[in-house]
Amino acid sequence: MDLRIETGEAVVIIGRSGGGKSILLKHLIGLLSPDAGSVLVDGEDIAGLTERQLLRVRRRFGMLFQGAALFDSLNVEENVGFALRRERKWTEAEIGKKVDRVLEVVELSGTQKKMPAELSGGMKKRVVLARAIVYEPAFVLYDEPTTGLDPVVSDSIDRLIQRVNQHINVTSIVVTHDMRSAARVGERIIMLYEGRIHYSGTPKEIFDCADPIVNRFVNGISDTVVAEAPALMHGQRRKN
Numbered sequence: 647m648d649l650r651i652e653t654g655e656a657v658v659i660i661g662r663s664g665g666g667k668s669i670l671l672k673h674l675i676g677l678l679s680p681d682a683g684s685v686l687v688d689g690e691d692i693a694g695l696t697e698r699q700l701l702r703v704r705r706r707f708g709m710l711f712q713g714a715a716l717f718d719s720l721n722v723e724e725n726v727g728f729a730l731r732r733e734r735k736w737t738e739a740e741i742g743k744k745v746d747r748v749l750e751v752v753e754l755s756g757t758q759k760k761m762p763a764e765l766s767g768g769m770k771k772r773v774v775l776a777r778a779i780v781y782e783p784a785f786v787l788y789d790e791p792t793t794g795l796d797p798v799v800s801d802s803i804d805r806l807i808q809r810v811n812q813h814i815n816v817t818s819i820v821v822t823h824d825m826r827s828a829a830r831v832g833e834r835i836i837m838l839y840e841g842r843i844h845y846s847g848t849p850k851e852i853f854d855c856a857d858p859i860v861n862r863f864v865n866g867i868s869d870t871v872v873a874e875a876p877a878l879m880h881g882q883r884r885k886n
């Protein structure tokens with residue numbers, strides 16, 4: 647894979663389940679190291695760095711992991727400020743300020759004292775997003791930020807991603823299955839297929855693309871022919 651992402655860009659990565667999207671994100675922050683090749687962050691190859699050196703690099707990233715959860719026993723404020731407190735670099739007042747600011751960005755002002763159990767799924771996602779950007783990262787990586795959310799909530803998360811991208815001028819890399827979401831947040835969409843970048847283009851280019859692999863993916867059409875389907879439709883079950 648050969649991929650270059652410019653500062654301030656909003657890039658979306660799409661591709662089949664198991665295609666290596668999450669793995670790609672993990673390489674970008676040095677949670678995984680490539681067998682060969684390099685991963686350059688602002689010109690620095692992070693592939694050979696030690697864990698200690700990587701901590702410095704990772705501080706510049708915010709990451710929304712796939713299926714990320716909140717600490718159930720901590721309230722919103724404590725969840726968002728968790729990593730900051732652990733560093734013992736800021737006073738409580740400073741942490742409070744940073745948390746307030748970031749909760750405002752995700753439109754959750756006033757929820758500081760709420761427990762995760764009191765939040766809806768969409769609100770939890772926004773708290774997770776607040777936690778990812780509280781460090782004011784230069785790069786934010788989102789792994790499936792809208793999976794499992796209804797279309798309206800997904801739309802609001804997409805708006806937030808755009809807002810974060812513009813507001814604090816970050817570089818955004820978003821992995822998603824959701825093509826509507828991809829079109830909304832991506833300035834450029836990259837499609838992975840069989841371990842390679844199969845296509846890269848603007849949302850319009852990718853939706854208009856005649857390539858059958860791209861076309862099937864963006865329109866959600868399976869490429870496996872289901873031979874049993876007609877039989878099943880007549881109520882007959884295949885015996886295993």
Ligand SMILES: Nc1ncnc2c1ncn2[C@@H]1O[C@H](COP(=O)(O)OP(=O)(O)OP(=O)(O)O)[C@@H](O)[C@H]1O
Pocket residue numbers: 661662663664665666667668669670678712
């Ligand atoms: N730490 C790891 N080391 C080696 N292989 C891994 C590791 N984690 C996942 N894999 C494998 O790499 C492949 C890609 O996984 P990955 O999680 O990146 O897929 P994905 O594109 O994110 O899929 P999904 O859309 O379902 O999240 C899978 O075959 C998976 O089993």
Ligand SMILES: [Mg+2]
Pocket residue numbers: 667668669712789
């Ligand atoms: Mg994944």
